[in-house]
Amino acid sequence: MQRHFELALESLKADIIKMGSLAEEGIASAIRSLQSRDTALARSVIDRDVEINALETRNDRAVVDLLALQQPVATDLRFILAALKINNDLERIGDHAVNIAESALQYAEREPLSLFVDLPRMSSVTMDMLRNSIDSFIHSDPLKSRSVLVNDDVIDDLNRKIVGDLSAAMRRDPACIDQALELIRVSRNLERVADLATNIAEEVIFIAEAQNVKHNVEKTVPGH
Amino acid sequence: MQRHFELALESLKADIIKMGSLAEEGIASAIRSLQSRDTALARSVIDRDVEINALETRNDRAVVDLLALQQPVATDLRFILAALKINNDLERIGDHAVNIAESALQYAEREPLSLFVDLPRMSSVTMDMLRNSIDSFIHSDPLKSRSVLVNDDVIDDLNRKIVGDLSAAMRRDPACIDQALELIRVSRNLERVADLATNIAEEVIFIAEAQNVKHNVEKTVPGH
Numbered sequence: 001m002q003r004h005f006e007l008a009l010e011s012l013k014a015d016i017i018k019m020g021s022l023a024e025e026g027i028a029s030a031i032r033s034l035q036s037r038d039t040a041l042a043r044s045v046i047d048r049d050v051e052i053n054a055l056e057t058r059n060d061r062a063v064v065d066l067l068a069l070q071q072p073v074a075t076d077l078r079f080i081l082a083a084l085k086i087n088n089d090l091e092r093i094g095d096h097a098v099n100i101a102e103s104a105l106q107y108a109e110r111e112p113l114s115l116f117v118d119l120p121r122m123s124s125v126t127m128d129m130l131r132n133s134i135d136s137f138i139h140s141d142p143l144k145s146r147s148v149l150v151n152d153d154v155i156d157d158l159n160r161k162i163v164g165d166l167s168a169a170m171r172r173d174p175a176c177i178d179q180a181l182e183l184i185r186v187s188r189n190l191e192r193v194a195d196l197a198t199n200i201a202e203e204v205i206f207i208a209e210a211q212n213v214k215h216n217v218e219k220t221v222p223g224h
Numbered sequence: 225m226q227r228h229f230e231l232a233l234e235s236l237k238a239d240i241i242k243m244g245s246l247a248e249e250g251i252a253s254a255i256r257s258l259q260s261r262d263t264a265l266a267r268s269v270i271d272r273d274v275e276i277n278a279l280e281t282r283n284d285r286a287v288v289d290l291l292a293l294q295q296p297v298a299t300d301l302r303f304i305l306a307a308l309k310i311n312n313d314l315e316r317i318g319d320h321a322v323n324i325a326e327s328a329l330q331y332a333e334r335e336p337l338s339l340f341v342d343l344p345r346m347s348s349v350t351m352d353m354l355r356n357s358i359d360s361f362i363h364s365d366p367l368k369s370r371s372v373l374v375n376d377d378v379i380d381d382l383n384r385k386i387v388g389d390l391s392a393a394m395r396r397d398p399a400c401i402d403q404a405l406e407l408i409r410v411s412r413n414l415e416r417v418a419d420l421a422t423n424i425a426e427e428v429i430f431i432a433e434a435q436n437v438k439h440n441v442e443k444t445v446p447g448h
Contacts (some may be wrong), residue, residue, distance in 0.1 A: 060339075063305070064301065064305065067301055067305070068297050068298070068301055069290060071295035073292045074292070076293055077288065077291055078288070081288065081291070081308070084305070084308065084309075085308075085312065087314070088309065163405070167405055169403060170394060170398065170401050171398050171401055174395050174398045177391055177394050177395055177401075178391060181387070181391055181408070184405070185412075188412070193302055
């Protein structure tokens, strides 16, 4: 029974890790499709969302079975509940990848904007947060989780700057309004992905430290 | 022990219902503050988000305690897991109320747009969805939940129409760009609230019918 339980836990963890890779790949590909105007890539991101959705459903069932059949307590219970939430967060990240890919398709139909907007930095910081939050889950590393939390404000500032730059561009040249609106949508979707990466990091801290850091976050890396 | 368990379950349910009222009130007030340019009301929405956050933390702890101490199975287990997710959904709805209130503050600083944009209908459909999803949870009424699911497409269409109308308005009159951007942000936040209301409705169906309707939804009301 104990052995079976451990195997089921490992399998849940493996599926969450797989989902994490799919979510990460989805966001990375969606951003790449926007930058390189690669509509086939954008469409493949939209098509592949079913894989994440199928994994979410499977993981949800695994959680119900684990709780019903094994009645775990303490660290195992915290791990399973956190996995349930992370599962949901990753599925939402998949949805944001789809939104970005849809914007990439719209954007590719028109002239690209000639101004520099700092979406490359925004997506690189967001991808780092996402990767680190998933790594911190894989290695049960709450110190790495805390490094994710500090970046949430950086993302908020970048989003505000990008939206400001793009609305200024629209005022200067109304012909670029549709293009600028798509990039604003991308920026807001990246901001939500960063929020969800922050949630995942908070869940990892919850598993490790049995404390709920949400709404009461020390946004500092210990020693800094 | 059994009596204690039932009381704890009732208390969790009462807290979720309270959170539902706060979330509903938050969205309604945020929209009213936008329409009536009431900045004091908008600020009160932003300030009151701490109440929802505090309830979320309390409910999360209640779920861990219920699962660890009582090791429920079957319907009770499904109810508790659904409550955990609904708790999270309602907290996010609170965040969207804050976003809309922030847009209301920005919007109130400038001339209102003179064109008609169908945000009143969008917010009324969204509020209906939210109210029905919470009601369906209170009364364990999966039929009412299904009535929520059918509206998700209506909201997507309304959002597309509103964003289209506003981008056309920006092209006609670039002086209204900042105002129009705020209304687009409001529309997208309402769309997310409708998505979350849909999630809540799906969870209620999950409790009642032990089936996961997510990603596999019959978007029809039985008999229609």
